[in-house]
Amino acid sequence: MSLSRVTTFSLQGVEAVPVExxxxxxxxxxxxxxVGLANKAVAESRERVRAVLSGLGLSLPPKRILVNLAPAxxxxxxxxxxxPMALGLLAAMGVIPADELAHFAAxxxxxxxxxxxxxxxxLPAALACGERDLGLVCPAAQGVEACWAGMTEAVAAPDLRALIAHFQGRQVLSPPAPAAPMAGEARGPCLSEVRGQESAKRALEIAAAGQHHLLMSWT
Structure with a gap:
């Protein structure tokens, strides 16, 4: 029997709750x-993972594969x-070293x-990683977003093949760099001028950094 563990997060509003x-x-x-109270999108992950590994020339072992999302x-x-499901499966198969994954969420x-x-x-996941002294493996397009959390290490990968090569030490991915402010960028009121309202300000910062839509109203 082979067992591997990878950390990820379940989003509860703007909070990232750790999931193993x-x-x-x-x-x-x-x-x-x-298993583990997964909805349809999560249950369909197994088909995407199976198809991607097949495209990389990696056949699933003829064994019983059980993925548990804890807490259940x-x-x-x-x-x-x-x-994280693909990385956990690759670690269990011995394709990538499991001890390297212990220092990352994905x-x-x-x-x-x-x-x-x-x-x-x-971004919420990167903030949660910073609190737990973990790095974050994320899509290449969101490496800058992960950097805004000021965490110790972010691995922004364009595809699974590059990520496998990174963890095998064959071709290490360059760490993403924070985006530089645009020259002549218009400046307006700053959130630092707002006293209190910490929850509202945090929601605005997360939405802005992640380029998410947000409607805020007050009376």
Missing amino acids: VQVQLSAGLPAFTV DLPKEGSHFDL MGELALDGSIQPVAGV
């Missing part, structure tokens, strides 16, 4: 099962579970060509 993706390979009839009583939704959706697509919640 546990992947177990054991003897038995070949099957790929996902926390609802899981979203396509960002694709990447979020990202897998396209069928192996590219890693942007997902919601990278």
Whole structure:
């Protein structure tokens, strides 16, 4: 029996709640099962992971594959579970070293060509990683977003093939750099001038950094 663990997050509003993706390979009839109160998008991750690994020339072992999303009583939704599920499976198969994954959390959706697509919640996840002394593996398009959290290490990968090479030490990915402010950028009122309202200001900062839509009203 082989077991690997990868950290990811479940989004509850603007909070990132840690979730452990546990992947177990054991003897038995070949099957790929996902448990842990996963919604349809998460359950479909197994088909995306299977297709991407096949495209990379990696066949799933003829064993019983069980993916448990812990804690099991926390609802899981979203396509960002694709990447941690794939990394956990690769570690259980011995393709990438499991001890390297212990220092990272991961979020990202897998396209069928192996590219890693942007997902919601990278900034809250990066903030949560900073609190836990973890790095974050995220889509290349969101590496700048992860940098805004000021965390120690972010790995922004364009596709799963590049990520495998990175963890195998064959071709290390360059760390993303924070975006430089635009010259002549118009300046307006600053949130630092607002006293109190910490929850509202944090929601505005997260929406701005992640380029998410937000409607705020007050009376």
